[in-house]
Amino acid sequence: MKKLINDPKAVVDESLEGFGMAHPDLVSVHPDPLFVARAGGAVPGKVGLVSGGGSGHEPLHAGYVGLGMLDAAVPGAVFTSPTPDAIVPATQAADGGAGVVHIVKNYTGDVLNFETAGELCAAEGIDVRTVLVNDDVAVEDSLYTAGRRGVAGTVLVEKIAGAAAERGDSIDAVEAIATRVAANVRSMGLALAPCTVPHAGRPSFELAGDEIEIGIGIHGEPGRQRVGLEPADALTEALLSPIAEDLGVGEGEQVLLFVNGMGGTPLAELYIVYRRAAQLLAERGVAVRRSLVGNYITSLDMQGCSVTVLRLDDELLELWDAPVHTPALRWGA
Amino acid sequence: MKKLINDPKAVVDESLEGFGMAHPDLVSVHPDPLFVARAGGAVPGKVGLVSGGGSGHEPLHAGYVGLGMLDAAVPGAVFTSPTPDAIVPATQAADGGAGVVHIVKNYTGDVLNFETAGELCAAEGIDVRTVLVNDDVAVEDSLYTAGRRGVAGTVLVEKIAGAAAERGDSIDAVEAIATRVAANVRSMGLALAPCTVPHAGRPSFELAGDEIEIGIGIHGEPGRQRVGLEPADALTEALLSPIAEDLGVGEGEQVLLFVNGMGGTPLAELYIVYRRAAQLLAERGVAVRRSLVGNYITSLDMQGCSVTVLRLDDELLELWDAPVHTPALRWGA
Amino acid sequence: MMTDLDTAWAERWLRESARVIALHREELIELDRAIGDGDHGENMDRGFGAIVAQLDEEAPASVGAALKMAAMMLMSKVGGAAGPLYGTAFLRAATSVGEAEALNGTEVAAMLAAARDGIVARGRAELGDKTMVDAWSPAVDAAGRAGDGEAALGAAADAAEAGAEATKPLVARKGRASYLGQRSAGHLDPGAVSTSLILRAAVTAAMSEIGAGGAGGGR
Amino acid sequence: MMTDLDTAWAERWLRESARVIALHREELIELDRAIGDGDHGENMDRGFGAIVAQLDEEAPASVGAALKMAAMMLMSKVGGAAGPLYGTAFLRAATSVGEAEALNGTEVAAMLAAARDGIVARGRAELGDKTMVDAWSPAVDAAGRAGDGEAALGAAADAAEAGAEATKPLVARKGRASYLGQRSAGHLDPGAVSTSLILRAAVTAAMSEIGAGGAGGGR
């Protein structure tokens, strides 16, 4: 394992220390228990937005703390959801008196830890709502499974719900917007090469030279299917078709198209995927109104990408365009 | 070789096609000869800024076309400088009547091709100036060598000169600012793992499991020195010390600190490097006033990073903070 | 060689658990790598390491206090799915034990049942979903059929090991392994294996006083 | 078997160059990978491929016209350092050849000298800097000492090959390989090798009329 790290056990702490040093105007990093909050503290009267989860997906979530997005982020150990003892103070730091929305990716660990933390916060009088993100169409959603995973759609939920909170929406309204985004977003990913978790010291799965994993998650867990390498256009179609089918998006509708890198894939390749995905949507009569291309929710050094489509309406579009100023996403401010 | 591509020979074209589709409000992509210009065309009366070079360094340069930065970018084949037949029309597209500054990374190929193009443009009556960027302290600078390479400092030259052009500076002034940035910026990089050029189909050099290349360039060329893997703090010092020495930056001075990813290295690791680099500068009494951390000038899927320090003065700081709105760098707009 | 299932035993149980978890850290990572995200061994080792550190600092006052302390550490240090699940298990176990100074067979069975019920209440997994429940449930049943405390612990550990082994052919329906669908078959569930290690540690702790104090500490 | 160094020869030279460059594409990539950025074979192959495509479209009117067309293609299609350098070389060669219908020994030597001088003017490399100049310069010297056109070409090709071979121990002082410092020693310079291939192609083209028209086209 070759990584720019000092000690596998100190990766998250040291990285966030550097993150705090690089963005002192935007965030403050609380070391123990570890969480990241806006530099200015909670905004009085504003609904607070908190997200968190295992580390290794940078810039998610800490990179999205700031104006128009999150109020606090709770990074766990690499690929391991954070614990209530960190989620609770992060929620307190985000609480401006108007309640706090927890944006939680649908993984058993995240759900259980945020659930416990939510109960503890409620006991202290904070109105905590939880919005689950479960946009991964690679995973079967049924009563008898853990349900779909939350993946790249999370970034869009955080941005749009953050804009709603920033414009002064009530907690009911912010919860409703976040839920609406979550309901209208679908994603699917693939991996060309696995990631290496620092404390494991070797790749999270093995792939032969000509194999790829389709339906990969963001934790180095194997995908649903292992197939031979194909041209980018074919792979893009393998990702986009199930998304479009599941979302039921069609003729005349407007979407945001998000092509996300897993951390080890060059930007140029993401644009090759974007190109085909946009073409396929155009063939379906779907208008791409907004785009996002880059490494926004990664899986350490994994090579691969995910495609995400969000069905837009006028309000979601307006909230997407609203100013945002965080270390990893910034416009209009 | 596993990449999200269709055909190694079509990588640059298809990627830029997708790039153009994703950012139609900012750029227009001219296919043959290939160059990228601002969507709105040249700004009348404004000094034009053009850069270019081999592809494979995305988002450089096309990602920096837009308000407050470049007017046009000329991408060559992967790691191969573009040719005059593309540089000339790009320069024409960038010419608002006040002349055009070519920002050229110091590589024989880039220098020669821009030189030829510059002569052709001058023959057509465009006032073309050339500013060379040669910030890589890993390379010996002497009369009897090709001189230092241009690496990550290029991003800073493009941003700051772009702001000067945008505020209406004359071509003399823009040239002077660009030259001042180039004179005050130093960089050095390392690679943990090589990149794979699409048409070569395999890694550009071989590294054993515990070896790294110090003083690496951005073209997959081997570095000056191959050493054993060390902790990130030690490696950061190996990069920062020569930079600080060469730049002669010390007590009481102000700098911008830029930690750049080579394409395959996770953001979290870059912040670990940033942390140590900032500590080392602080130990030297140098104040880090601005930071940039991320994949801004890459080398395909290379794993590694570079550290860049720019000595700031009040004007450079103001120009750095000025609004920029490009696909890859955006603030204040 | 049997000892009372008293406070000292509870402390030995936790220390022995830490020891065997540390010993099997790689194996648990490997199991989780196959059908999950490869952190189970790391997470559990971190959690039990914290428990040992806490034990070194302050001896627990009772069986219940020891289990409650463990619950808090697991809840706050392990993270992931296993953290809240094991945390709840130990918390419910502590409540079930109450003020008891030493446990008899019935109390052991009740404690294990409370732990299992806590896991099910939190995780909503059923028998056969390929989770730690597949080790806990047979353990609870076996303990209920056994005699004294030691026998109950032994039966529970045996049953947990068999239950963990039996997760191999199953297709996961809960937790991260469920994303794999059919591909999850053919692998042991890491949480079921860690459960069997922890329940076996309870037996080892009951077999001997060795392991109390610093000696058995896993770290 | 010798033929006149006329327009047909010039066309055969370019086609034969394209063929051997395509044949040695991998080798040139490999040489450049060792001390550069691994694109020299790809770049040259792209450039000469474009030359062949242009020849297929329109037969050149004269030796000079053929060389000038090649110069334009190399300048606009090759890129990197080699593109402008070879482009300038062929442009200067075309100018040197002028309106000549067929070249004699003196004209061949003058043409090669003009090409070399163009490369030096653009690239400012000296003999021993481990660049293509190390193949061109001895070639020019050898051609000047030879007799007729064919002899001049043969002597040039031999000398270029020796010159390319002699770059191996050198430490690069120009071009991308110079960044390697001492580590550049022990490898052939890719541009010197491609130069020797192109000059040998001129001899092959002079030895036979085979290779004119479509047959010898490299692609």
Ligand SMILES: Nc1ncnc2c1ncn2[C@@H]1O[C@H](COP(=O)(O)OP(=O)(O)O)[C@@H](O)[C@H]1O
């Ligand atoms: N819903 C659930 N009910 C019971 N046990 C579960 C459930 N989900 C997961 N588990 C257990 O947790 C184990 C995984 O723990 P761990 O790897 O630490 O967490 P994570 O999956 O969050 O990385 C699984 O092997 C399984 O035994």
Ligand SMILES: Nc1ncnc2c1ncn2[C@@H]1O[C@H](COP(=O)(O)OP(=O)(O)O)[C@@H](O)[C@H]1O
């Ligand atoms: N200044 C120079 N003068 C003469 N030849 C040079 C010079 N710089 C580079 N070369 C030649 O160019 C060759 C490299 O060409 P190529 O790989 O196509 O370009 P690049 O280095 O831009 O990738 C070198 O092997 C060398 O022979």
Ligand SMILES: [Mg+2]
């Ligand atoms: Mg986990």
Ligand SMILES: [Mg+2]
């Ligand atoms: Mg090159």
Ligand SMILES: [Mg+2]
């Ligand atoms: Mg796990």
Ligand SMILES: [Mg+2]
């Ligand atoms: Mg080269």
